[in-house]
Amino acid sequence: MPIDLFLPNQFLIILLSGLLAALAASFLGAFIVVKKMALVGDVLSHVALPGIGLALLINIDPIYGAAAFLLIAAFGTWFIEKKTTLSPDAIIGAFFTATLALGVLLVPNEELFESMFGNLFAVRFYDAIVIVIVSIIIFVLALILSRRLTLSIVAPDLAKSIGSKPDASYLGFLLLFALSVALGIKLIGSILMGALTILPAVSARNLSWSLKSFLSFSVILGVFMTGLGIIIASVFNFPPGPTIILSGVVFFVISLIFKKHD
Amino acid sequence: MPHLDYEHHREHEHENQKHSPAPILDVRDLSVSFGKQEVLKDISFEVDEGEIMAIIGPNGAGKSVLFRALMNLISYDGEIKWREDVQIGYVPQKLFEKAELPLTVKEFFILKSKNLFFKDKHLVESISHELKSVGLEPEILNQQLVNLSHGQFQRVLIAWAILRHPNVLLFDEPTAGIDVAGEGSIYNLLHKLQNERGMTVLIISHDLNIVYRYADKVLCLNKENLCFGEPKKALTSEQIERLYGESAFYHHAH
Numbered sequence: 231m232p233i234d235l236f237l238p239n240q241f242l243i244i245l246l247s248g249l250l251a252a253l254a255a256s257f258l259g260a261f262i263v264v265k266k267m268a269l270v271g272d273v274l275s276h277v278a279l280p281g282i283g284l285a286l287l288i289n290i291d292p293i294y295g296a297a298a299f300l301l302i303a304a305f306g307t308w309f310i311e312k313k314t315t316l317s318p319d320a321i322i323g324a325f326f327t328a329t330l331a332l333g334v335l336l337v338p339n340e341e342l343f344e345s346m347f348g349n350l351f352a353v354r355f356y357d358a359i360v361i362v363i364v365s366i367i368i369f370v371l372a373l374i375l376s377r378r379l380t381l382s383i384v385a386p387d388l389a390k391s392i393g394s395k396p397d398a399s400y401l402g403f404l405l406l407f408a409l410s411v412a413l414g415i416k417l418i419g420s421i422l423m424g425a426l427t428i429l430p431a432v433s434a435r436n437l438s439w440s441l442k443s444f445l446s447f448s449v450i451l452g453v454f455m456t457g458l459g460i461i462i463a464s465v466f467n468f469p470p471g472p473t474i475i476l477s478g479v480v481f482f483v484i485s486l487i488f489k490k491h492d
Numbered sequence: 493m494p495h496l497d498y499e500h501h502r503e504h505e506h507e508n509q510k511h512s513p514a515p516i517l518d519v520r521d522l523s524v525s526f527g528k529q530e531v532l533k534d535i536s537f538e539v540d541e542g543e544i545m546a547i548i549g550p551n552g553a554g555k556s557v558l559f560r561a562l563m564n565l566i567s568y569d570g571e572i573k574w575r576e577d578v579q580i581g582y583v584p585q586k587l588f589e590k591a592e593l594p595l596t597v598k599e600f601f602i603l604k605s606k607n608l609f610f611k612d613k614h615l616v617e618s619i620s621h622e623l624k625s626v627g628l629e630p631e632i633l634n635q636q637l638v639n640l641s642h643g644q645f646q647r648v649l650i651a652w653a654i655l656r657h658p659n660v661l662l663f664d665e666p667t668a669g670i671d672v673a674g675e676g677s678i679y680n681l682l683h684k685l686q687n688e689r690g691m692t693v694l695i696i697s698h699d700l701n702i703v704y705r706y707a708d709k710v711l712c713l714n715k716e717n718l719c720f721g722e723p724k725k726a727l728t729s730e731q732i733e734r735l736y737g738e739s740a741f742y743h744h745a746h
Contacts, residue, residue: 264592374609381603384587384595388652390565391582392604439636440596 250365256452259427272424279333300408348419418471429478433485546707581653
């Protein structure tokens with residue numbers, strides 16, 4: 231979809247929504263990587279698909295169906311991890327991949343490609359505004375949660391010993407992550423959303439020397455790869471989702487060169 | 493020299509007892525089970541203010557579980573009564589298996605802040621004070637946790653625990669990784685904290701020499717309470733043999 235169909239300020243709003251969704255996703259992605267739940271994060275995003283399918287069936291905006299399913303799945307992940315000693319990777323890998331299969335059956339063909347791979351340029355003005363606002367809220371809440379979350383990842387017992395509740399921080403984090411994935415679906419789709427959260431963080435990990443630098447690099451790289459991806463996609467008329475991910479991979483390769491050998 | 497310290501400490505304790513005769517910690521018939529597996533059974537002991545109590549026992553004896561119960565992190569049967577003004581600092585055995593997180597020492601301390609996001613000036617000021625009291629230079633603040641030596645890391649964990657001056661310290665000693673010279677100075681440090689701040693210290697220890705030298709009380713644990721009291725009286729060679737089995741006894745008695 232060529233951009234000259236849009237008013238210039240509309241394109242700016244859409245670009246902004248992409249950048250802010252990336253900001254929230256890449257900040258949360260840093261914790262996904264640290265907690266070594268990259269697979270969980272990736273597979274969790276597939277749960278969006280049956281939600282989109284159901285939303286289309288009952289004729290509401292797919293983003294709400296996706297958000298509802300993702301929030302339930304995030305809560306389920308938290309609950310399974312809390313109640314069992316089984317590895318969440320195994321349970322969730324099996325369970326959520328089934329939802330991907332279900333989603334492919336539920337979502338009509340013409341919507342399927344867009345749900346899985348997204349199309350930022352198809353985002354309407356109103357959607358873009360919602361994405362911008364909700365992304366900012368997610369980012370601010372994640373920022374507030376980050377100290378507690380870090381401590382509960384590094385040392386859950388220490389966190390409990392000072393009276394904070396690691397379980398609660400983790401649940402809050404998963405719910406924010408689910409919302410952020412829901413926002414990203416219109417942007418780059420459910421399949422690629424996992425990559426948008428992970429890529430900036432793993433690249434940032436190669437460059438950083440402290441928590442602050444790690445989180446900052448993650449956010450900067452996430453925003454940068456998304457911006458570059460959107461611009462390249464609009465210039466060459468590529469689908470934006472894959473273009474964003476490929477520009478992220480380029481940044482990752484570059485970060486490997488700078489990786490500190492420790 | 494250790495003997496003199498010991499005497500001095502007993503006097504100190506008597507003074508405290510005049511003001512507050514109630515023990516700082518009173519544990520009665522504590523039992524913990526994970527599912528059907530009984531991990532601790534009918535443990536009873538008490539700790540007075542300013543004492544160092546060592547907890548010893550073989551691997552899997554439930555020592556760390558006891559700490560978790562004392563901090564109310566797990567559910568248990570029986571009674572754990574801390575005095576009301578108690579604030580606990582906790583030194584875990586380790587933090588993480590493999591660090592994916594490039595956390596600096598300073599950032600690690602800031603995680604203890606009650607402020608969720610904004611800078612905690614009071615905390616930042618007391619960090620260097622606590623570092624000094626565990627014998628670390630402020631330069632260490634900008635190093636990454638993963639790059640510290642075992643000894644430095646132990647001290648950072650202690651400094652973290654004593655930040656904001658708790659009156660009880662729970663110290664879960666690492667099983668390996670600290671050389672003997674390093675170990676000695678860690679115990680001197682705990683002893684110093686006990687003397688200077690009147691801290692009550694509960695320590696899970698793997699070294700009987702340390703227990704004889706520093707502890708006022710010892711609790712021998714192997715799921716149940718095998719002995720409790722002053723190390724020299726409670727920790728007879730028969731008890732040690734019962735606790736660890738014969739082979740371990742020879743190993744420890746060098």
